[in-house]
Amino acid sequence: MALQRSTGISDSIEILTDYxxxxxxxxxxxxxVDFRNYSLMxxxxxxxxPGQYFREISGDxxxxxxxxxxxxxxxxxxxxxxxxxxxxxxxxxxxxxxREGETGLAMVEVNDDILVLESAIENWLKLxxxxxxxxxxxxxxxxxxxVDLHFHEQLTLDRVAQALNQQAGYLKKLTRAKLAATVxxxxxxxxxxxxxxxxxxxxxxxxxxxxxxxxxxxxxxNRFFKQSTATTPGCFRESFGxxxxxxxxxxxxxxxxxxxxxQRFMGYYADAMYLSVKNLSHKIRSSFGLSFNELMNQRLxxxxxxxxxxxxxxxxxxxxxxxxxxxHFSAFFKTHTGTSPSVYSPA
Numbered sequence: 001m002a003l004q005r006s007t008g009i010s011d012s013i014e015i016l017t018d019y020x021x022x023x024x025x026x027x028x029x030x031x032x033v034d035f036r037n038y039s040l041m042x043x044x045x046x047x048x049x050p051g052q053y054f055r056e057i058s059g060d061x062x063x064x065x066x067x068x069x070x071x072x073x074x075x076x077x078x079x080x081x082x083x084x085x086x087x088x089x090x091x092x093x094x095x096x097x098x099r100e101g102e103t104g105l106a107m108v109e110v111n112d113d114i115l116v117l118e119s120a121i122e123n124w125l126k127l128x129x130x131x132x133x134x135x136x137x138x139x140x141x142x143x144x145x146x147v148d149l150h151f152h153e154q155l156t157l158d159r160v161a162q163a164l165n166q167q168a169g170y171l172k173k174l175t176r177a178k179l180a181a182t183v184x185x186x187x188x189x190x191x192x193x194x195x196x197x198x199x200x201x202x203x204x205x206x207x208x209x210x211x212x213x214x215x216x217x218x219x220x221x222n223r224f225f226k227q228s229t230a231t232t233p234g235c236f237r238e239s240f241g242x243x244x245x246x247x248x249x250x251x252x253x254x255x256x257x258x259x260x261x262x263q264r265f266m267g268y269y270a271d272a273m274y275l276s277v278k279n280l281s282h283k284i285r286s287s288f289g290l291s292f293n294e295l296m297n298q299r300l301x302x303x304x305x306x307x308x309x310x311x312x313x314x315x316x317x318x319x320x321x322x323x324x325x326x327x328h329f330s331a332f333f334k335t336h337t338g339t340s341p342s343v344y345s346p347a
Contacts, residue, residue, distance in 0.1 A: 015053045015201065019073045019083055021066040021120070022046040022054070023094055028302045029059015030249055030288060035196050037249070038089050039288040039295055041302045045094045045120070047082040051197070058249050072113040079117055081124050081137070084144050087179050087186075088289075092123040130178040139164065140178060143171070143186070151190040152214035157183045192228040195221070199233045200240045206233045248273075249287050260299045261322040266292045301336055304329070308344035317341065 028041040033054045040046075040061070048054065050070075073079045082090060132140065142164055147155065160183050161168040175181055181189075191213065198209045210221030225233050255272055263269070269292075270280040284292050300321055307317040318329035333341040 013053050013055045015051070016048050017050055019050065019068040019070060020048045021068070021116075022048065023064045023066070024061055025064055026062040027060040028298065029061040030057040030253070031055070031061065032057050033089055034193055036089070037287055037289050039290045039298060040091075041298050042305075043094055044091045046089060046091045047120070049083045053201075058253050066116070068113050068117065073117065076114055076117040076121070078121050080141050080145070082117065082120055084141060084148075086130070086140060086144055087181055090124070092120055092127060132178050136174060136178065139166065139171075139174065143175065143183070147183070147186050147190055151187050151194065152212075155183060155187045188228075191224075195225055195233075196229065196236065199225070199237050209233070248283055252284065252287075256295065256299060260296060261303075261320070264296060264322075297332075297336055301333065304333060304341065305344060308341055314341045 023045045024040055024042050026042050028039075030037050030039050031046075031054055032038075033046070033048065034052055037057055042062075073083065082092075084090075130137065130140065143160065146160060146163055157168050157172055161171045164171065172182070175183060175186070179186070195209065195213060198204055198212065199206075202209075204212070206222065207218045210218040213221065215221040215224070222233065225231075225236070229236055231239075252269070252273065255269060259268070266277055266280060270277045273280060275283070281292060284290070284295065288295055290298070304317055304321060307320060308314070312320065314330060315326045318326040321329065323329040323332070330341055333339070
């Protein structure tokens with residue numbers, strides 16, 4: 001298992017050739033993975049497959065990258081839980097060992113791909129992001145595998161259900177309940193991602209991409225691409241590699257960093273950005289992949305951990321972050337981390 005240590009990420013695009021695990025060690029920022037933005041902070045471990053890419057959009061993230069050989073991944077039962085992303089970016093929480101209530105990933109001491117992956121799967125199952133039973137999880141990932149193989153075909157609910165030996169009604173209900181999606185949406189999103197990938201990272205002509213993805217005519221592909229990206233394949237290819245950092249992400253991140261300790265309501269930031277609350281909410285969700293409240297909590301938790309680990313007491317940390325009472329901060333911290341802040345503090 002090869003290990004790379006990064007002391008920061010540039011805005012260059014890293015296309016992965018191996019199964020990889022990205023452990024965010026320090027900082028907070030926005031990471032772009034497969035044409036979607038995710039606001040992330042230290043303590044997350046992200047699993048990516050060959051062909052996926054990542055780059056930092058903003059922030060000061062520091063990470064470690066672990067790479068796995070495909071045959072080792074294939075040996076681990078349920079490894080697809082880690083590397084197959086159903087509707088969003090897959091991750092687990094990585095915590096320092098020995099802290100009460102936390103689930104660590106024992107990989108620094110263990111130089112064995114299979115043991116590392118098995119430990120990661122155990123932690124992923126503890127998170128249980130879809131609140132699903134074992135049988136439901138297996139079916140959802142069977143569905144993901146089938147869509148990944150046949151996304152370029154005309155997939156119907158009945159066809160997929162028959163292929164998976166399931167009742168169409170049950171599959172529809174499960175997909176909506178656990179993924180907030182339909183079979184059609186899963187197939188559409190996969191097709192859109194692969195279309196972007198071929199346009200951005202290959203020299204294929206638009207006509208060649210269209211035929212590779214199963215479109216009968218290039219004009220149909222052009223219409224689909226513009227519908228899913230709001231731009232043409234040609235413009236997307238020209239602008240993708242040289243895209244500057246999104247001005248909104250940069251400006252809002254700076255504003256939040258300067259005022260999150262004393263300003264907790266979206267109205268303040270909407271006024272400062274000359275936007276309505278509704279428009280700001282939409283732009284935050286589309287740019288960061290999180291809601292305003294989730295971003296705010298992320299900043300508070302990240303800063304709280306840094307202060308506590310630097311030697312500040314719980315009381316000092318609470319007041320530094322704008323909490324009126326230390327017990328309010330303690331309750332907030334435990335709600336979102338499952339751990340008391342006193343575990344991080346010397347006093």
